Amino acid sequence: MPRVTMTVNGKPVSGEVEGRRLLVQFLREDLDLTGTHVGCDTSQCGACVVHVDGHAVKACTMFAAEAEGADVTTIEGIAAPDGTLNAIQQAFQDHHGLQCGFCTPGMVMSAAALLAENPKPSEAEVRDYLEGNICRCTGYHNIVKAIMAASGQDVNAIAAE
């Protein structure tokens, strides 16, 4: 079996993988990073979103072998080393942007990618960016609010509009 080597959450990792091993399987099963979830098999739900070389990708739609040499960040890797939540994670808690938590890792990783590209997104931009992240619990209200709050905007005023 070919060997892959990559950096995951700042740590070098490597493993033997079959060609068909998906990145999400490598993360969940080989590295025991079970924060990245699988919610579908048609690449639509976004529960599996991670960052590969700084870009949001669906880890269920990429082979582990394709991440050779890449820098991968998962939900486990974004809080401070002492466990302090980052601004997006904190905003999700403050604004109740999660219920069952299953879509949450993908939501947070997509939100992080959005804010990196667009530090002050409008409501419409947030909603548009989340096209590939399905949440069944929240009706999206508090997710959108949380992301806008994480970008430093006064969300209570916006949501009351």
Next chain:
Amino acid sequence: MYEFDFERPTSVADAVAALGTEEAQALGGGQTLIPTMKQRLAMPAKLVSLTGIAEMQGVRRNDAGELCIGGGTTHATVAREARDAYPALADLASHIGDPAVRNRGTIGGSLANNDPSACYPAAVLGSGATVVTSNREIAADDFFEGMFTTALEDGEIITEVRFPVPEAANYQKFEQPASRFALVGVFVARFSGGVRVAVTGAAEEGVFRWHEAEKALSSDFGPGAVEGLSVSADGMIADLHGSAAYRAHLVGVLTKRAVAAAAG
């Protein structure tokens, strides 16, 4: 998914060689192929990833003024880097799927797949682009051969797509509510020599040119010119998301809107 061998060549030549073996298949961004393999509807013995091939990446202008996009360029890159040179194309790319799909999916993969509801085929046909492959150049009008079928031979790789840049253009996508692919999409491009109108999503045969509208728009490029025109519902896709008549109707509406947006 069935097991397969995985190769990641760094040049087109090596990729062509790798694809020379039995049951080998190219892997672009995998955004179509991987879900298909999960359903076990595709079972290549070998996958040749094209993502490591630098010469297939990027957006540039050639001497003829065409916008050349490497066959392995992602939708996200096109959305970003074609913004100034060909805004309608960048806009189309920025509405394919979602951000994570756009970060992996490639123009070459989209065209090779020729999904009848895909967006890029409308831009390529609507611009009269040239599809450059590992061994030839194919005019857009000759490339698309019907639903999921193209002029590509086995093992042939799309290395680049060359778009003549129109004076004005616009793409209108009406999304299928579930998949968010185009239920109908219309690409309108005005060149000095005439107007091209390409329609995706609607027809069983895949992307097609609406010649009647092209003719009307070539003499009068405004929404009024297509007002009375309609396409026939014959040969239109009919499914859960819309009847043939509905799709035919949307072709008219979206063409008008695309012209209004391009002209405005």
Next chain:
Amino acid sequence: MPKDGGIGAASKRREDVRFLTGTGNYTDDINIRGQAYVHFLRSDVAHGRIEKLDTAQAAAMPGVVRIFTGADFEDVGGLPCGWQVTDKHGAPMQEPGHPVLAQGKVRHVGDPIAAVVADTPEQARDAAEAIIYDIAELPAVVDMKAALDPGAPKVHDELESNLCYDWGFVEENKPAVDAAFEKAAHVTTLELVNNRLIANPMEPRVAVGDYARSTDESTLFTTSQNPHVIRLLMGAFVLGIPEHKLRVVAPDVGGGFGTKIFHYAEEAFCTFAARALARPVKWTSSRSEAFMSDAHGRDHVTRIELALDADNNFVALRTDTLANMGAYLSTFAPSVPTWLHGTLMAGNYKTPLIHVNVRAVFTNTVPVDAYRGAGRPEATYQLERVIDKAAIELGVDPIALRRQNFVTEFPYETPVAVTYDTGDYNATMDKLEEIADLSGFDARRKESAKRGKLRGLGVNTYIEACGIAPSNLVGQLGARAGLYESATVRVNATGSISVMTGSHSHGQGHETAFPQVVADMLGIDESMIEIVHGDTARGPMGMGTYGSRSLAVGGSAMVRATEKVINKARKIAAHLMEASEADIELKDGQFTVAGTDKSVAWGDVTLAAYVPHNYPLDEIEPGLEETAFYDPSNFTYPAGAYACEVEVDPETGKVTIERFAAADDFGNVVNPMIVEGQVHGGLGQGIGQALLEGCTYDENGQLITGSYMDYAMPRADDVPFYQVDHSCQTPCTHNPLGVKGCGEAGAIGSPPAVVNAVVDALRSGGHDITHIDMPLSPSRVWTAMQG
């Protein structure tokens, strides 16, 4: 008061930290050393006879441990149904068997035929593909009306027909109802479909079976809303494992919405196979599999008639419904179109005469059971749609017509067997008019028109029966279970508390809201209290979470157990302070003797309970742990008024939700942040039902909407920010917290608002349309506009 919250505080959720850092523990995150994986070979035809099933070749494939077929389950019970409905002639419903693996026949696409256990998931799937089988296809029944034709093919050969039951409610009232229709000044009739839905919690189902030979103990880890119920059903009815040898754990569960209430074949299989193989066996559903194996929801076809007198008072209501059961009876399926639907047909109105007829039908489709709201959305939708249609026909204002007919005096005994304890429907309607800014609608409509869009307004009310349910009552109605809830409050020596609840949290935030209640009662900090749930080995028998019952029933059990704790703690405190128990007061975590400055802290009392050196051992036992089982005396009746504003693009038929407002009365509210989140989520699903979602089969029983490519899930850009309000509060009169439940309201109340709004928009554009069936997809709306 607790320093960090208490009842009414918007305490932040403590469970969030693990979910936000990727350290939750969902069932698929559980891997047991040595586990094998199962792949189910599922039928790809809707109806057929298994002529041949040859697993020999497949069994020899690499990694295969064993292949199971229906033959292995001949001595095992089938999946039980937990509710027996009696038809209008007094006969029990027809109740077919539901084998774990198909026996002789397959009855829907997705029906499991064989199960391959192998060392890896891919090997299991490879071998499943190598199974040689032959199914002689039989004609499928998909359409409910056709299924009832005398000559229709039968889903179950051993049954008389495809009719599960013909239920009339209240049957004795039928002549009076019919007579009222004869005399009515106006009758409005509406035929409609309540579209079939797929619950789609984002976490697909997973089951991991484990078996310890040394103790003969089986453990099932499963994605369930009610692990105790699964233990009872699976242990007692399917596998014959007594409770003390069977543990069911439902750890973090990624959403349920009803579809994770039921006991499924895969759970029984993994438990069974783990015993048979003495090896852990894991099944993880793919989403594609979920579409054809999770119980679906709704799927009613209804004709409703509303009779009004000359003054527009509602005088009678009559409905005739076909309800799809699918191919087998899922755990609570028979109760949904009957007791959870018929009893709500009065809505918020004082209609004196009501008759509801429901025929439940077997078809060659996936079983249908409760989905968020379960029966109540179906009741609300038809009632609120027919009222809007009546308003159109009579040329009156739909809000005024509703207000005129509201129930205004409580308690109110409906003609459909339930008694509303409290409510104030005018108050919620007033509140709605305010938060939805209905007075500004005309201006907004004009503004939309300038952009070429048709704007419409839809308003409706809803009522639901939650907090299920009084056990003796449901027993009379056919439930084969009690519907109490349990709690054990275990006070530890240092004063910290573990509360073992029979409720289960899969997104509802119990771990945060429940401690708020206990902290409030004791006056100690929430952070001292922890909620334990989801494991039959760790708490008393409980019935789980569904029907917006957790706080109303589970919370009440917790209150009762906490009261017992307080009573005992007061005795201890009295002893420690050498005072009379009657003089002991508990405030802010301190026991004091009334009228003195004597006090003893909570922690001192709890320590004394476990280190009983100075302790009244002759009067009370050491320790401080109490259990209570709470059985409600009535349902609770949350109610509210909803308003939706839409824009319709007249050229394409596309509907966009511009505004959505919800004014709810949930009685008392423990955590307003969580309550609002529950409403938002319900609205998202209700809007999804109205605009996007619809499960469709073709005439051969093939599932057309078998993935997210065709089943439209609501996404962030399909919905707006919602205006929600829960300040109208008429507390429930019969539970100690005065709470009513908020989990399903949004999904119940929102679909009619959306459809009412779209119809209003189209009518404003000159289209003579009174109804369009959900989902209101662009193509359906456009087609309706073509006349």
